Amino acid sequence: MAKKNKTLWGGRFSSGPDAKVQRFTRSVHFDKRLYKEDIAGSIAHAHMLSKIGILSTGEFRAIEKGLKQIESEIDAGTFRWKDAREDVHMNIEAALTERTPAGAKLHTGRSRNDQVATDMRLWVKNQITVDLQLLAGMQKALISWAGQNMDVLIPGYTHLQRAQPVYLAHHLLAYVEMFDRDRSRLVDARVRADVLPLGSGALAGSTIPLKRELVAKTLGFARVTANSLDAVSDRDFMLEYAAANAITAVHLSRLAEDLIIWSSAEFGFIRIGDAFTTGSSLMPQKKNPDVAEITRGKSGRVIGDLMALLTLVKGLPMTYNRDLQEDKERLFDSVDTVQETLDVMAAMLYDIKVNKATCTQAVSDPLLLATDIADALVLKGVPFRHAHEIVGQAVAVCEKSRCLLSQLPLADWKKIQPKIDPDVLDVFDVKKALARRLMVGAPGLKQIKAEMASWKKRLARK
Known part of the structure; x- marks a missing residue:
């Protein structure tokens, strides 16, 4: 007779984990944001299991219906996440199994190792699409600003010393070029993220005749991974994405630095709108470029996320190790920070006025x-x-x-x-x-x- 255990992996254990261990090892409080990717992957996997005869048509439909109900509840904020179930995968699978007995068959031929790798690749692909739109928005804001000031000349600087005259528009177009390289890096990074690891199991695939190419087609992946060991342990696509984000953050920081300098009384080239500046709690005359300063500061945070990820994976043996649970928060933070910064900085660019007289004087x-x-x-x-x-x-x-x-x-x-x-x-x-x-x-x-x-x-x- 099978013994009862609170976990979905506890068959060989006489008891569940200590409460402190549960709190220490849980990840659901941050990886639950992967629920859409996890549910999409599970539906595609179940569809494939039905095609190879592991699931009946009725079982597949019950699983699909249950998963979509769970997704709707999560969207509505009514789904109950349980720390005892550790992560997003086990929370969703356990809730599904409570709704339909067929849920117990869903994990056939897969491991949380290849499941989380699939979720993260789907998530990265989705986020890169958002990033590309935000970067295009930043470029459009710069183009708009340049177009409104085509006749404005400013000194170009080397070593922060006046060097040669340039048009302000030329200076702004330099950042358009920089952000376009950021777009190119993301497009390139998406190619290497666009590979399906599902079907690799814990590390050695499965004896069940899974149709990996069918799952890849269903989920929109370009191809499947070629090596099961690499598939479950590879985090290069995350490192590459984090590196691209770090470079974007550096570009944003450089732009922010120019805006901070130009808005100072010593330069006076621009005036940033009140909506994107703050005052001083002591000095009533102050108008501080806080948005630009915070942008400059956040670059260090995003660079730190990259360093944390590189340090995390540098000493890991093949294949999956639980250390990799720590990869998500760093990448989530990197992506969230850059996306929010791109959004607010682009909006700020539309609320900047150029002091043409001061620029003319400086370039004379x-x-x-x-x-x-x-x-x-x-x-x-x-x-x-x-x-x-x-x-x-x-x-x-x-x-x-x-x-x-x-x-x-x-x-x-x-x-x-x-x-x-x-x-x-x-x-x-x-x-x-x-x-x-x-x-x-x-x-x-x-x-x-x-x-x-x-x-x-x-x-x-x-």
Whole structure:
């Protein structure tokens, strides 16, 4: 006579686990968010079992009906999750078995090892779809902001020092490129997540003639895994996804840093809307870019999630080990954090005003066109290193005499280089200087407009 045990795996045990062990090993409090993927996988598995004769048609229909009822109850918030049943899989299976005797047959040919791997792959695929939409939304917000400020020039910076003039739109389009690489990484990561592990069992498959390809087709997987050991222990697809998220978080942090700097009184290039800023509890005059600052801070959190996952799997032997229960919270946090940040940052971009007068003043410094003078000398046949030295000496003279580079008399230029021509100095018009940048990828207005048109066309399809 079979003995009773509170667990679904307790046949060889004389008693259930200690209450402390139950609390310590449970995962249902966080993995219950996988219920839709778990139920979809179970229905597909049951459908396949009916095709190979393990389940009758009536049993399959009872299982399908029961699982859909459970899903509806979870959606409505009326389903009772039980910690004693450890995880999302056992909670759903136990509840199903209480509703129909056929539920006891559902676990035929599968283990929680390949079941959770399947759930996570389905979840990752679904979340990547959401991510791609959010990233496209961020790109559209940047394009919109750039399009409203096509005539605004700002200093471009290296080492956070003014370097050369660029259009604000060109600066914003740089982030569009960055977020598009993020999209590309996610698309690539989804390819490696798009593999069905179900049917691999605990580690060595099954003696039951399972039709894995049928399950893969039902669930929308491109193919099935080729090695059962790898299938249940592989978390590369999660690491890759977490890595892609970390890079996205870094890009968001860099954008946030630019916005924080630009909104400071020292720069004053932009004004972030009140809805996306906060005040000080002490200083009534303060308006703080908290959304951007929190975005910058959250990048460290997402990077930490990646590091935690890498550390988790680095020393594990083949195949499944219970350590892997710890993978979900880290990936969930990584995904939730990046998705929320993308959403709020995109919304904030629509509520930013540009202070054009301040930007114009900042870009009016003739020193920003020093390299253009060197280039003009090169076109006259002067070797670049010589041209660089000539302009550098002219800058030094200006610093001593406290005049602008554009105000340095031709006579002083000729003291540095007697053969210098007056037309070489005809470069101190910033818009004309940028118009001369004709190469693909350069910050000339013609190139920016072409790039904007290209991005609008591409994003219209996303």
